[in-house]
Amino acid sequence: MGEKVYTLEEVSKHNTNKDCWLVINGKVYDVTKFLEDHPGGDDVLISSTGKDATDDFEDVGHSTTARAMMDEYYVGDIDTSTIPAKVKYTPPKQPYYNQDKTSDFIIKLLQFLVPLAILGLAVAVRFYTKA
Structure with missing residues (x-):
């Protein structure tokens, strides 16, 4: 056998x-x-x-x-x-994530907020030094 x-x-x-x-x-x-x-x-x-x-x-x-x-x-x-052939696992397609777009947004946001913060600080210093 x-x-x-x-x-x-x-x-x-x-x-x-x-x-x-x-x-x-x-x-x-x-x-x-x-x-x-x-x-x-x-x-x-x-x-x-x-x-x-x-x-x-x-x-x-x-x-x-x-x-x-x-x-x-x-x-x-x-x-x-x-015997059926083994199928290689293929992960599902993920949406493309563009990290550069996110960093571009953060840079633009900081370009707006930093000067605004400096202006606010200057006004506050000027206000408190007069008093």
Whole structure:
């Protein structure tokens, strides 16, 4: 056993706690017998069915012992042409923010307020020195 090549559609049919297959690193594993013993619980494994679960598996950081146990559950390889290509995340387009316009506004505001403040200070000094 283990020489068979499965499509993702075939593997996706095995998605219950009575029949659970996973695709990890291009290989197909029947983990049904391991569901009750899985430290993360059976829900974690069942939720990884019907797709390439390699990222889910690697993100957890399984031990070398866990990786060695995988051989026991190996049933075949996946036909990689049946796995959809990963889509690269593209962030939504943000409106262009022109920082120069903001700084131009601040400069113009200061060009108005600073002379006004100087004039006010001069008038105040003149007023208080007369009194």
